[in-house]
Amino acid sequence: MMSPDVLATTDIVVVGAGLAGLCTAFELRQRGFDVAVVEQRFPGYGASGRGPGCLWVQTRRSGVEIAIARVAKAKYAEYVEAIGDVFEYRRLGGLFFFESEEQGRILEDYVRDRRSAGLEVELMTATQAAKHAPLLPATAIGAVYCAEDAQLDTQQFTSALSAALVRSEVRMYENTAVLSVIRQGDHVAGVRTVRGDIRASGVVWATGAWTLNLEAEGVSLPITTARMGQVVTQPVDQRPSAILHGPRGVALCGALTDLPTFDAEHFAHPHGVERASGMAYDDGLSQSRTGALVIGAGIDAYGSLNPHISVVSTASMISTTLERYPEHAHLGVTGLWAGLMSDTPDHLPIVDRLDGTYVNAGHSWGVASVPVAGQVIAELIAGEQSEFATALRADRPSLAAR
Numbered sequence: 001m002m003s004p005d006v007l008a009t010t011d012i013v014v015v016g017a018g019l020a021g022l023c024t025a026f027e028l029r030q031r032g033f034d035v036a037v038v039e040q041r042f043p044g045y046g047a048s049g050r051g052p053g054c055l056w057v058q059t060r061r062s063g064v065e066i067a068i069a070r071v072a073k074a075k076y077a078e079y080v081e082a083i084g085d086v087f088e089y090r091r092l093g094g095l096f097f098f099e100s101e102e103q104g105r106i107l108e109d110y111v112r113d114r115r116s117a118g119l120e121v122e123l124m125t126a127t128q129a130a131k132h133a134p135l136l137p138a139t140a141i142g143a144v145y146c147a148e149d150a151q152l153d154t155q156q157f158t159s160a161l162s163a164a165l166v167r168s169e170v171r172m173y174e175n176t177a178v179l180s181v182i183r184q185g186d187h188v189a190g191v192r193t194v195r196g197d198i199r200a201s202g203v204v205w206a207t208g209a210w211t212l213n214l215e216a217e218g219v220s221l222p223i224t225t226a227r228m229g230q231v232v233t234q235p236v237d238q239r240p241s242a243i244l245h246g247p248r249g250v251a252l253c254g255a256l257t258d259l260p261t262f263d264a265e266h267f268a269h270p271h272g273v274e275r276a277s278g279m280a281y282d283d284g285l286s287q288s289r290t291g292a293l294v295i296g297a298g299i300d301a302y303g304s305l306n307p308h309i310s311v312v313s314t315a316s317m318i319s320t321t322l323e324r325y326p327e328h329a330h331l332g333v334t335g336l337w338a339g340l341m342s343d344t345p346d347h348l349p350i351v352d353r354l355d356g357t358y359v360n361a362g363h364s365w366g367v368a369s370v371p372v373a374g375q376v377i378a379e380l381i382a383g384e385q386s387e388f389a390t391a392l393r394a395d396r397p398s399l400a401a402r
Contacts, residue, residue, distance in 0.1 A: 007196035023374030047339025094149025232335030235291030249281025
């Protein structure tokens, strides 16, 4: 009979019910493991349930980044088969548009680099690009189109996947904070939570920005945190549209910023908010399933777990929207959210076994990386061969070299 201090006994306990944790639990359950998921609030509470769901392939660095993004895209198609077409998986491509001739010349080099990496990209006029994206602003004078980019509704995805896991007999413990790991000698025996112990032979930390708290467990990782904000408006006319990335901030576009010809001055926010406040900007634009504009993203509060969007971040997104879409100045703002992101020095996630537990963290481009990271964790636990395990190890040289 179970002790009153024991909440559950299972094979693997996954801590965190964001995209990373849920995908990990799904992959483990597919392999026959008994799984419990513990979440301090509710599925998608952190950044996972708030983002626009853009899956950028074209902006990923050559090599392992592109490979991971492509596999992730294919895995979302597998999720459609497994849990149903319930998270609006839209494969309409992506447009990286530009607003000046200087930006256009650099993006010509970007196109050549992307083609050498094996991507089918096309440099388009604004008229051609508008056929793929009715949302393209009038300020755009051209764009780079890649058909491999995609979008999903992350709120619907986390909700649908969580429900599917429950149906497959994965136990979900919401509003249950984890206090510590339980150890028996040199072995990990589960986790201690505010509701009782969960006994398990394996523990997976998929805690996003809260991975910093593993310091208390003696696990130190080169992970930094930041707050990423978005502005959400009332709905506008909704027509099928490619996702958009603009030139007023390219913080998460490694394929562009690595180019020898890249000049940050040509891709800075026109109001200088980055220089004035230490804020970065990643110039994304998309529509939600309801037709709302999702505009952003301001990135600030480095090293913090403060989830509240800043005034300067909000101002940068509002000013950009007004300049590009003056016809939408009357729209109400229905959301100002900030998700806590995490990142690593080489911008790849860390997926590895450390000090007797497993870590799945550091997803700065999470929509395009978490399905693969979840698979890698499951492969490691099941003793399977893993295509990406070496590239994502915690002791890889690229983490120390940058």
